[in-house]
Amino acid sequence: MSTPNSALGKTSSGARRFIGGVVEGFYGRPWTMEQRTELFKREQKWGLNTYLYAPKDDYKHRMYWRDLYSPEEAEQLIALISAAKQHNVEFIYAISPGLDITFSNPKEVAALKRKLDQVKEFGCRSFSLLFDDIETEMCLADKEAFSSFAHAQVAVTNEVYKHLQEPEIFLFCPTDYCAAFCSPSVPQSSYLHTVGEKLLSGIDILWTGPKVVSHKISVESIEEVSSVLKRAPVIWDNIHANDYDPQRLFLGPYKDRPTELIPKLRGVLTNPNCEFYPNFVAIHTLATWCKAPVDGGSRDVEMGDEEQDSSYSPQKALSLALSDWLQEFMSTDQPGGPSRPSRFKKESSDEEPMQTDMGDNPYVPGPGENPLYTAEPLTLDDLTLLSDLFYLPYEYGSTAQTMLQELDWLINNSHAATAQTDETAKWCSRAQQFDSMCDAVVQMFNRLSNAPNRKILYDLYNYICDIKSGVGLARAYVKTLGGEGQPSAQLMNDDPEPWGFRGGLSGEFQRMLPGHGNRDLFRHPPMTAVYCIRPYCSNDKTEVQRIFEEMQRREGRTPLMPQPPLISDVLSAGEISPSPQCGLVVEDNIGMCGYALALTDGKPAAAKIQRAVSDSMFEDFPSLVVVQILPRVTDPSPAKCMIGQLLSVIRSSGSRGVFCELRQSDRRMLDFFSKLGSFKPIRVEGLPEGVLVMATSLRTDFPQV
Ligand code: GDL
Secondary structure (H helix, E strand, O other), rough: OOOOOOOOOOOOOOOOOOOEEEEEOOOOOOOOHHHHHHHHHHHHHHHHOOEEEEOOOOOOOOOOOOOOHHHHHHHHHHHHHHHHHHHEEEEEEEOOOOOOOOOOOHHHHHHHHHHHHHHHOOOOOEEEEEEEOOOOOOHHHHHHOOOOOOHHHHHHHHHHHOOOOOOOOOEEEEEOOOOHHHHOOOOHHHHHHHHHHHHOOOOEEEEEEOOOOOOOOOHHHHHHHHHHOOOOOOOEEOOOOOOOOOOOOOOOOOOOOOHHHHOOOOOOEEOOOOOOOHHHHHHHHHHHHHOOOOEEEOOOOOOOOOOOOOOOHHHHHHHHHHHHHHHHHHOOOOOOOOOOOOOOOOOOOOOOOOOOOOOOOOOOOOOOOOOOOOOOOOHHHHHHHHHOOEEEEEOOOOHHHHHHHHHHHHOOOOHOOOOOOOHHHHHHHHHHHHHHHHHHHHHHHHHHOOOOHHHHHHHHHHHHHHHHHHHHHHHHHHHHHHOOHHHHHHOOOOOOOOHHHHOOOHHHHHHOOOOOOOOOOOOOOOOOOOEEEEOOHHHHHHHHHHHHHHHHHHOOOOOOOOOOOOOOOOHHHOOOOOOOOEEEEEEEEOOEEEEEEEEEEOHHHHOOOOOOOHHHHHHHOOEEEEEEEEOOOOOOOOHHHHHHHHHHHHHHHOOEEEEEEOOOOOOOHHHHHHOOOOOOEEEOOOOOOEEEEEEEEEEEOEEEE
């Protein structure tokens, strides 16, 4: 049962070591054996101790999980497992049978055991079963054999764990591996409860946090899930994963996970960028995080022997990582990257067909001939800028943020650019600064392209080319606004080159959909506020009225300037109560900040304000909904969430459709309902001026909100 010589054996005090390392768990091209071996070296150097082998698109990990490894593959895996051992890294072999396993068939379980036995023969001691990203509906045979999906997974996992003689490290990835997937919530998820109760206690559980890609992971959220799982989870962290978007790369530091989490977790494994070399920062900063002292003192995880002298600062961790990375960019000992362009120095490399090798007689230009191309060496500032431009999924680095702010200001104040007013000098000076920032990006690109370590460059190339071209367009546009030169050929041309506009059919599809384009990090930074949505009760009447009145005041409605009432006003004012389960309120840390109320039958409300509404309208859209949110809530999600819940209740009441009335002056609500996508304006006779009706049918598919 114990694992002799395991990198994760017990500490001197007998405590279990904190699992810290990397999971190769992304979709797409897996890393090469050479890259993985390089990873083990780095992990050892930086004090990380674990590697979880789980490349989604490796045939025999997932799609053909039953197939045994061929002798050639076996040889490679044996070498890899032994390399991990050499570098004191625990190699955990994961298998993902969930695409097509029949849990109740003993032959399937036997196939799983046979495969893992084979890997055990290769020298592997730690294992993992992953059930992420799979269909949750069980097949008929499994439905008959198991009371739930969780029971099926747990039964097979426990059996395999016992078959392997209870390895010291055995990880299980649930299908609901983050809070967002738990229905209706983490504490109430029957799936997680079954896993927590039935999975044998020696098996650890992977968890990605509140979301698949979690912006922040709080101590409270981990305490919550741990109490359901009955053990501390191992975080599978997707903070640096980029397999979901070909334009993103993450070079920012490990961040927004307080180090107070460390004693509450069994471990952290980062599932980083698909490109191996750009993961230097992701892994280096995670290693620094793992070494952070807890409660001001050192802790018994023995992650490395560096001094534990200060608390974790993402900024400092980033600087440390970037200084080390700079060395690697300049390194000569990597095959494929000469220390200087190889025309200066003889290097043997079979990966560099384009490099010219002049042997011992380097070319020296004669008088009047072209001088040799030279470029300045890459600097730490260049790497800091690079990291700022490709920072984290929910945040740009500071220079990137400044550039966006400056561009926004320059565009919004472009009237001052050429008007010769007091503002003109200011505009020109800021335009000049913006231009310098853009120039720094171009220079960074040039110096990177000249870096001796070509492997890193090639992994970065598409991304840096892309940002260089984006910045180039912005720079040219600002020049045009300042009256310098013609509108750029790239920018304003009716027939631009393909690089003059953002390409890709997928982007085009997305831009056609409602709500797209409002997720820019610059205009809509992620919300840190936590909202609580709960059912409306009669005690809430006064607060709801207060919000209703405040919003009327904001719209400029006073007793002196009356406007025709909306049918829904009687709901907001508490003159009619919402239908059962049709009232929700939202609270933030200040108090109630919004509500959503509905009547499955809107007729009594219309009658109350003596509004004549045609029978045909009530036939198609009998139900009425109203939403109101105070302006301090800029995040549309609480309102969306409430509407979604109300529509679901109304639909199950048998209603054919829902309408809401809006004042044309209420741009905010109009915008909100338009962006939902499901509500459409409808023509209604006899509406008071300035009022319009939007409605959604509930007859067919459930509307998307
Ligand atoms: C996921 C997948 C992972 C993928 C990541 C980011 C888990 C447990 N599974 O959901 O393979 O790389 O998202 O796209 O995270």
